[in-house]
Amino acid sequence: MLNEAQPTWWTSFFLTNINYLMMPIRGGCPSCLVPSSVGHNWFGQTYLGPNNPVSQDGSDNFSYRPTNLADYPPVGHDRRYFNVGASGPSGVFLNQKTIGADYKLIAEEFEIANMQGLPINQRLTAAAVVIGIGFGALPKTINLLFTQPASGFA
């Protein structure tokens, strides 16, 4: 019987950071991820928070694959905010253009919070996002529904 070769920790590390390791040979890689910029958010999350990982050139980088399932929906959420030119708590609490993005995030995180068999920390993170964004986006949603009931959500 053939044994499938399992990658060792050092081969995994090499494959994950190949672009970074090749930098001195290539003469720089502006679009490569800065490994030290990963996991600087709430509870060590990668994308769930204001400190997204960055590229060598300082722009946001979404190439890192998070280990927490609750950390995936914020990638799409951040991009949707980016598309409408919104960011930060002012985007969550005040910007009506982000209502669609907020409720999509809530739906995705709600699904994760209800997943049986998932580690409790991942489910709790997802639940915290549902509560925080849910209540945070509620006043602007009510305001939009009363001021422009036929406008729909972005």
Place this chain on the structure above:
Amino acid sequence: MKRSYIKTIIITGIIIICVVTVMYIGYNIAPGMNPYSERYEFNIPSSQLIENIEKLKNENQVYKIPQIDLPDHYDNNSTVTRYYHIYIYYSKENKILHLWVANDIENKSKSYLNFVDINDGLQLGHWKKINHDYSKNESTKLINQFEEKVLKKLGIKYINKGNSMSIF
């Protein structure tokens, strides 16, 4: 009378705790890109603003980054809005400034410039976010320096909108 007074205090306390909790979660989630960056509003289209900044860089060679290849470029993270990243070099301080420019979504004759972060030295990957990695005093000093060295030299009227982490 006393009972209803205690009840009011408890209800008020619960409401305050709920509001603070939601605000705390909102601040920690802070979606979008570069919420800490200092934001400036211009009453000209982004293409014109980019052109003016590039002109300033060409006229003042000290703003050009030596040795490393770091061209100004459009971002590929957004499919809708086009964000243009600009790098300016402070030769005396040996620092690289990272900015981006984008059009307003609704009003195309309006644009925004965000002063995002600063890289110490010419080795990339040592970025420090303005309004976050620096103290408040240092950030204010760097913002004022940026306005003096770059924005005022553009000769275009602008409004400082602060950063997105503040909602008041």
